[in-house]
Amino acid sequence: MTGRRMERAIRILLPLAALALLIGAWELVVVAYQIPPYILPGPGAVAATLVADWPILSEALINTLAITALALVVATVGGVGLAIMFSQSRLVEYALFPIAVVLQVTPVVAIFPLINIYVDNTTTKLLICAWIVAFFPILSNTTVGLNSADRNLHSLFTLYGASRWQVLRYLRLPSAMPYFLAGLRIAGGLSLIGAVVAEFVAGTAGFGSGLAFRIIEAGYRLNTARMFAALILISLAGVVIYLVLSLVSHLILHRWHESAIGRER
Secondary structure: OHHHHHHHHHHHHHHHHHHHHHHHHHHHHHHHHOOOOOOOOOHHHHHHHHHHOHHHHHHHHHHHHHHHHHHHHHHHHHHHHHHHHHHHOHHHHHHHHHHHHHHHHOOHHHHHHHHHHHOOOHHHHHHHHHHHHHHHHHHHHHHHHHOOOOHHHHHHHHHOOOOHHHHHHHHHHHHHHHHHHHHHHHHHHHHHHHHHHHHHHHOOOOOOOOHHHHHHHHHHOOOHHHHHHHHHHHHHHHHHHHHHHHHHHHHHHOOOOHHHHHHHO
16 A cells, blocks of 8 residues: 555656756756847746736636637537447448548648638637547547447347347447547547647637737747746646546546556555
8 A cells, every 4th residue: 555655656746856857957048048038038937927917818728728628518529429320320430430530630720721711700710620620539439439349248238129229328338438538538638739729820819819829929029938828828728638537537437447447456
């Protein structure tokens, strides 16, 4: 038990120690070479800017997270729904899965000019771009999970006369849950990336502007400290999203699935 606690403490302390060393080296380089703040501000200057510009940056963070969350919800509903359709009909899967692959492999920056032509609302444009990036991992993982149900159990369900809905409800969906949650963790980070990239491409300004626009604005003004502060907020938001989704996955799986049970031993 003591060894287990020691291992957990090391896993927490080592990244913190590495981060502290990185920040210390950053400050040392800035001071030693007297680098101007508009080229490379020190950690202290970035922290001061983060505090001073918090009203602006926090509003931009909320706007970016709103697009991220909405895109993740839409991607989850659409991805799971389409995966269920795939599991029920091979013809539907053969017809639509290649289209989903095309959306996945096509860069969103290449699609955005078309979206910009056909969609007037800026929020909808950002949402579509973020959704395109986040959609495929959920669809792909859930489809694999639904098709990975134990065939012996499937034969048993058939033997007892279970309907397609009963097989889906009591066999396929529980079997797909670990795969879906893994895809959800991936999609959470990708939805944030998609939202930020869409903001960069769209160049949205004014009310509802996200962190990407604040980075662009700070770059034009040579306010490098604000650029770093916005980047830090994006990184922290991505880490928090991943941790929250990992916690959700653990709470759902830790009582019955080996992937989560093994981590508690």
